Amino acid sequence: MDNLQNFAPLILTHGRPDRVFTVESLRAAGYSGPFYLVVDNEDETVDEYIERYGEDKVVIFDKAAIAERMDEADNFKGRNTVVYARNASFDIAKDLGLDYFLQLDDDYTTFSFRYSDGKKLCQGGITNLNYIFSLMVDYLEKTGALTVAFAQGGDFIGGAESGNWRQGCLRKAMNTFFCKTDRRFWFLGRLNEDVNTYTTLGKRGGLFLTIVDVMINQKETQGQAGGMTEFYDKYGTYYKSFVPVMMNPSGVRVGMMGNKDMRVHHKILWSKQVPKILNERYKKGSGR
Numbered sequence: 001m002d003n004l005q006n007f008a009p010l011i012l013t014h015g016r017p018d019r020v021f022t023v024e025s026l027r028a029a030g031y032s033g034p035f036y037l038v039v040d041n042e043d044e045t046v047d048e049y050i051e052r053y054g055e056d057k058v059v060i061f062d063k064a065a066i067a068e069r070m071d072e073a074d075n076f077k078g079r080n081t082v083v084y085a086r087n088a089s090f091d092i093a094k095d096l097g098l099d100y101f102l103q104l105d106d107d108y109t110t111f112s113f114r115y116s117d118g119k120k121l122c123q124g125g126i127t128n129l130n131y132i133f134s135l136m137v138d139y140l141e142k143t144g145a146l147t148v149a150f151a152q153g154g155d156f157i158g159g160a161e162s163g164n165w166r167q168g169c170l171r172k173a174m175n176t177f178f179c180k181t182d183r184r185f186w187f188l189g190r191l192n193e194d195v196n197t198y199t200t201l202g203k204r205g206g207l208f209l210t211i212v213d214v215m216i217n218q219k220e221t222q223g224q225a226g227g228m229t230e231f232y233d234k235y236g237t238y239y240k241s242f243v244p245v246m247m248n249p250s251g252v253r254v255g256m257m258g259n260k261d262m263r264v265h266h267k268i269l270w271s272k273q274v275p276k277i278l279n280e281r282y283k284k285g286s287g288r
Contacts, residue, residue: 001134003141006099009035010059010092012085013106017048021219022108029111029129037106038085038092059096061088073189073196073243083193086177093181100137103177107219114151114215116160123215132214136178145207146185149173151215170210171274172198175218188247191240195266199248202274241266248273 009031011022026035039049040063049058066084086103093101111132113124126132140148152175155164164170174194185206189196198208241264244252251273257265 001130003100003137004033004130004134006097007101007133007137008033008093008096008098009102009104010038010089011035011104011106012038012082012089013049014039014043014080014082014085015045016106017045017052020053020106022104022106023053025108025110026104026129029126031129031133033130033133036092036096038089040079040084040088042079059092061085061092063088070186071188073247076190079190081190081193083187083190086187086193090179090181090184093179098181100140100178100180102133102136103179105175105218108216109219110217111150112215112217114156114165114213116165119160121156121159121162121165126214133178136211139209139211140178140180143207143209145209146183146201147173147177147179148209148211149178150176151210151212153215153217155210155212155215165212168212170212171202171208171270172210172268173208174198174210176216189243192243192266195244195252195268196247199244199252199268199273203248203251205275238264244268 009022009026011020013020020037023035035057037049037053037058039046039058039060041060042063043049046058046060061084063079063084066088067079070083070087072083082105089101089103111126111129113126115122115124136148136150139145149172151164151170155170156162157164159165172195185197185201187193187197188200198206202208241254244266245254251269253267253269254264255267256262
């Protein structure tokens with residue numbers, strides 16, 4: 001696990017120093033290395049973060065300065081979204097002397113293995129997270145991907161019979177991002193920054209991957225005070241769903257999602273969205 005010597009998780013958080021569940025979840029899953037909390041200079045609870053976790057564990061960045069350097073995708077007011085911290089993380093990792101880092105949200109309750117038992121898709125707890133992190137960093141390096149990620153619960157709709165589980169590796173990355181410090185990319189858009197980014201940069205040849213064997217469990221996004229809740233309450237999922245369509249109209253559309261309580265949600269047309277490797281059987285013969 002030599003590749004973890006200059007590695008650390010960066011936990012992105014805002015306005016809830018008493019509810020950073022991810023710290024305890026990392027330790028419970030066996031992670032024993034360093035971690036840092038990334039907060040912005042517009043957070044009124046910065047002092048409480050420092051009091052709880054120590055000044056050496058809390059990194060503060062200039063939110064307005066990062067906003068000037070990125071594409072927010074709209075002209076709305078307010079910066080209560082995670083995209084600024086995501087983009088600042090590359091600078092922070094460099095300043096900390098990290099070769100690799102992992103972006104985490106603050107609301108993870110567990111890290112879990114996924115495995116199939118016949119037609120049933122099961123979930124088991126992780127106690128060797130150091131080893132898992134080392135494997136993910138190695139995979140990031142060997143694939144040349146911009147980032148690799150763990151799966152989320154929504155990736156497993158349909159259970160062991162679902163296409164995502166059978167596929168094993170997905171062409172997207174959300175929520176958890178293993179990154180190489182000198183392989184920088186910019187997250188796009190004030191909301192839905194992960195989808196905006198892996199569709200836009202994926203269409204240009206950037207590789208974004210999700211490994212379905214490991215997943216994170218987290219608190220309900222819009223059920224937590226602080227963080228991005230204010231933005232979700234104001235704009236809901238309607239605006240969130242249309243940003244990736246605006247950025248990639250040929251490969252993303254909007255549809256309805258759910259069973260009883262239907263809601264607007266983006267839908268990615270993967271056949272039109274990312275470059276693919278052709279099977280060798282399509283190779284032309286000599287002289288043709």
